[in-house]
Amino acid sequence: MSFLNKEICDGDNPDLTEERRTATFDTDRMAQVIYGSEKFAARRRQITKSISRIPALQDTKPLAFMTREEKITEACRELDVLSDHWEQLIYVNDEEEALHLHREVIGMEGHPFALHETMFIPTLVSQASDEQQEKWLGRARKREIIGCYAQTELGHGSNLRKLETTATYSPSTQEFILHTPTITALKWWPGALGKSSNYAIVMADLVIKNKSYGPHPFIVQLRDEKTHQPLPGITVGDIGPKMAFNGADNGFLGFDHFRIPRGNLLMRHNRVEPDGSYLKPPHAKIGYSSMVKVRSRMAMDQGLFMAQALVIAVRYSAVRRQGFLEDKSQEVKVLDYQTQQHRLFPSIARVYAFIFCGLETIQLYEKLILDVNKNGDTSGMADLHSLTSGLKSVVTHFTGQGIEQARMACGGHGYSMASYISEIYGVAVAGCTYEGENMVMLLQCARALVKAVELVEEGHPEKLSPMMAYLTKPSVTVDLTVGPEAYVKIFQLIAKKQAFKATEQLHKFMVAGDSRDVAWNKSAVELTKASRLHTRLYILKTFIRRVESITDISVKAALTDLLNLHLNYELLDVASYALADGIMSSTQMDFIKNQLYSSLEKIRPNAVSLMDSFQFSDLQLRSVLGRRDGHVYQNLFEWAKSSPLNQSEVLPSVTQYLKPMMEKSKL
Ligand SMILES: CCCCCCCCCCCCCCCCCC(=O)SCCNC(=O)CCNC(=O)[C@H](O)C(C)(C)COP(=O)(O)OP(=O)(O)OC[C@H]1O[C@@H](n2cnc3c(N)ncnc32)[C@H](O)[C@@H]1OP(=O)(O)O
Numbered sequence: 132m133s134f135l136n137k138e139i140c141d142g143d144n145p146d147l148t149e150e151r152r153t154a155t156f157d158t159d160r161m162a163q164v165i166y167g168s169e170k171f172a173a174r175r176r177q178i179t180k181s182i183s184r185i186p187a188l189q190d191t192k193p194l195a196f197m198t199r200e201e202k203i204t205e206a207c208r209e210l211d212v213l214s215d216h217w218e219q220l221i222y223v224n225d226e227e228e229a230l231h232l233h234r235e236v237i238g239m240e241g242h243p244f245a246l247h248e249t250m251f252i253p254t255l256v257s258q259a260s261d262e263q264q265e266k267w268l269g270r271a272r273k274r275e276i277i278g279c280y281a282q283t284e285l286g287h288g289s290n291l292r293k294l295e296t297t298a299t300y301s302p303s304t305q306e307f308i309l310h311t312p313t314i315t316a317l318k319w320w321p322g323a324l325g326k327s328s329n330y331a332i333v334m335a336d337l338v339i340k341n342k343s344y345g346p347h348p349f350i351v352q353l354r355d356e357k358t359h360q361p362l363p364g365i366t367v368g369d370i371g372p373k374m375a376f377n378g379a380d381n382g383f384l385g386f387d388h389f390r391i392p393r394g395n396l397l398m399r400h401n402r403v404e405p406d407g408s409y410l411k412p413p414h415a416k417i418g419y420s421s422m423v424k425v426r427s428r429m430a431m432d433q434g435l436f437m438a439q440a441l442v443i444a445v446r447y448s449a450v451r452r453q454g455f456l457e458d459k460s461q462e463v464k465v466l467d468y469q470t471q472q473h474r475l476f477p478s479i480a481r482v483y484a485f486i487f488c489g490l491e492t493i494q495l496y497e498k499l500i501l502d503v504n505k506n507g508d509t510s511g512m513a514d515l516h517s518l519t520s521g522l523k524s525v526v527t528h529f530t531g532q533g534i535e536q537a538r539m540a541c542g543g544h545g546y547s548m549a550s551y552i553s554e555i556y557g558v559a560v561a562g563c564t565y566e567g568e569n570m571v572m573l574l575q576c577a578r579a580l581v582k583a584v585e586l587v588e589e590g591h592p593e594k595l596s597p598m599m600a601y602l603t604k605p606s607v608t609v610d611l612t613v614g615p616e617a618y619v620k621i622f623q624l625i626a627k628k629q630a631f632k633a634t635e636q637l638h639k640f641m642v643a644g645d646s647r648d649v650a651w652n653k654s655a656v657e658l659t660k661a662s663r664l665h666t667r668l669y670i671l672k673t674f675i676r677r678v679e680s681i682t683d684i685s686v687k688a689a690l691t692d693l694l695n696l697h698l699n700y701e702l703l704d705v706a707s708y709a710l711a712d713g714i715m716s717s718t719q720m721d722f723i724k725n726q727l728y729s730s731l732e733k734i735r736p737n738a739v740s741l742m743d744s745f746q747f748s749d750l751q752l753r754s755v756l757g758r759r760d761g762h763v764y765q766n767l768f769e770w771a772k773s774s775p776l777n778q779s780e781v782l783p784s785v786t787q788y789l790k791p792m793m794e795k796s797k798l
């Protein structure tokens with residue numbers, strides 16, 4: 132039986148068409164704001180169009196019905212097709228275009244080049260000397276070799292100072308000897324390490340004449356370039372299936388006194404001379420720059436994950452009709468329910484806010500690397516580290532929540548893998564862990580906050596970085612009706628109070644005799660709260676700044692509605708702090724709630740178009756529920772029919788067990 136007849140499916144679902152008609156702005160113009168420029172938004176569309184003309188890149192079997200091996204093979208097949216068309220699809224070496232291409236064609240489940248592009252090449256760019264770049268960077272960019280980033284070990288991920296893999300310098304042979312001394316020293320987790328990569332950046336403890344210099348990056352060949360067999364002295368493999376991200380072969384790696392030349396220590400910022408003398412880098416943490424690079428991308432990448440889930444949920448909510456409001460002759464779109472709007476719209480606002488932050492932090496990282504590489508100027512490192520530490524933690528946490536709400540907003544069908552939301556969720560929440568576990572990174576952000584509070588207390592507010600300047604703001608009474616700046620003021624007061632309270636608690640324990648580390652641990656929950664508020668304030672201010680800078684009037688108006696929703700939702704979410712400290716009254720709380728509900732109504736007519744503006748193709752969405760044409764039911768039926776279980780009427784499990792069991796029961 133097929134309901135996919137032409138009549139039903141010609142054109143888009145009329146409910147979605149109606150939604151698109153009510154939009155008050157142009158989605159191409161909105162895409163320019165989302166993707167940072169008219170040029171890039173147009174390039175994305177062009178690339179999508181070019182992809183759609185390559186038959187070998189169109190959907191094959193749904194991913195949900197593939198085994199892990201099939202997924203990995205399929206990703207590699209697509210990579211091979213892409214590499215044949217690379218130069219006609221994108222500008223070579225344009226990172227953003229390459230990312231878009233991969234996202235659209237291969238999707239988010241991981242692939243052999245995921246770490247090559249995101250960490251291996253960036254580490255060579257930031258850590259390798261010019262000579263070393265000449266040797267490896269060109270080959271990496273041409274994809275003659277595949278690399279990954281091997282840092283985390285079985286026993287240690289968060290505490291890098293205790294990594295156990297050693298790289299011991301031997302002056303007599305001018306080599307480093309890589310060794311895995313214990314089971315816990317095995318590298319464990321690096322993406323694309325298990326089966327695909329033949330090279331890795333390995334972070335190992337540099338040891339010279341029995342002295343440890345801490346983790347340093349080395350480039351290491353793992354496999355023979357012809358046979359792909361692991362080199363002698365190397366044990367490498369896949370760590371097995373994960374919650375999601377199963378198109379990636381996250382791996383393990385051990386070394387048995389494996390020798391590499393001295394020139395394989397990445398030496399842009401530090402050196403080991405032939406005689407074993409060590410030249411220090413200009414900043415102790417410069418070797419951590421690849422992590423900062425990925426963290427600086429995470430607000431954008433996580434925003435896009437949540438956007439995908441919301442495109443699906445919002446489109447589906449405009450197609451799904453259930454229950455009645457006033458008109459009893461026709462059921463309503465579930466998107467008309469206030470609870471549905473409250474479930475989805477604040478996340479739409481967060482998506483935009485996160486993406487705006489991402490546009491900013493990606494640029495900050497690029498500037499930092501230029502400053503460091505060209506002028507040896509490391510002065511921006513501390514601020515970017517604390518900013519991206521807080522941001523990655525807050526953004527991943529809210530993205531996980533937003534995607535789960537999107538899933539529930541799709542009712543039963545959201546739970547089906549046809550929606551694809553479970554996969555998006557699984558991939559996105561890995562971000563709470565990778566690139567620094569969220570609590571650990573919030574505490575890194577708190578280090579900077581506490582230092583700033585101490586500067587204020589010691590009478591040196593002039594030494595504060597601009598991001599911390601709010602810590603000196605006096606308490607004021609705020610009239611919320613004056614607009615966004617009033618919300619910022621209240622948020623600043625809340626964040627400031629919490630930063631001072633957490634620091635005060637830390638100092639109190641220290642005065643009572645605890646060491647700073649113990650006092651820190653006893654204050655850690657309060658410190659993480661301060662970091663979250665500080666980061667949410669930054670997100671809020673970035674959102675305001677971005678909206679203010681928009682010139683297209685209709686785009687600006689639609690985003691102003693979204694911004695107002697964000698301001699009210701975020702302030703309501705932290706209202707307990709404001710009430711406890713007398714910063715806000717219950718009358719103001721009522722005002723915020725009413726503003727919030729009226730924002731939901733204002734956004735309603737633009738909801739579908741706000742999500743259409745992301746211009747994800749159906750290929751990228753991989754969702755039966757979220758297709759642009761909105762033909763949900765027919766396609767769900769087709770999708771279910773393609774399940775391997777439906778390829779025969781009677782399964783072997785029935786003939787082998789259920790039938791005999793039922794027969795036995797008859798006796
Ligand atoms: C084209 C591509 C196609 C892609 C398609 C899409 C496919 C799917 C996309 C998904 C991709 C998936 C990618 C997954 C990548 C995951 C990779 C990893 O996890 S890799 C593994 C990731 N692993 C992790 O993230 C590990 C997390 N752990 C760490 O990073 C460190 O252990 C630590 C930072 C927590 C502590 O470090 P420690 O050395 O103990 O330092 P202390 O605490 O003692 O602080 C001392 C002082 O140093 C300061 N400082 C610190 N760092 C920095 C910095 N970077 N800068 C500046 N300063 C820094 C700090 O503020 C403090 O200052 P002060 O207060 O004294 O003034």
Ligand SMILES: Cc1cc2nc3c(=O)[nH]c(=O)nc-3n(C[C@H](O)[C@H](O)[C@H](O)COP(=O)(O)OP(=O)(O)OC[C@H]3O[C@@H](n4cnc5c(N)ncnc54)[C@H](O)[C@@H]3O)c2cc1C
Pocket residue numbers: 246280281282283286287288289290319320321322376381561564565566567568569570571574
């Ligand atoms: C999908 C995925 C991809 C990955 N890809 C890579 C990769 O390509 N390369 C790579 O090298 N690694 C990779 N990793 C590893 C990842 O970076 C680490 O898992 C991550 O940094 C967390 O470290 P951990 O596993 O040691 O967590 P743990 O530190 O063991 O965390 C366990 C708990 O301890 C808490 N905790 C730990 N330390 C502290 C502290 N100081 N204060 C308070 N609480 C603390 C944490 O908050 C957490 O609740 C990947 C991981 C995943 C899930």
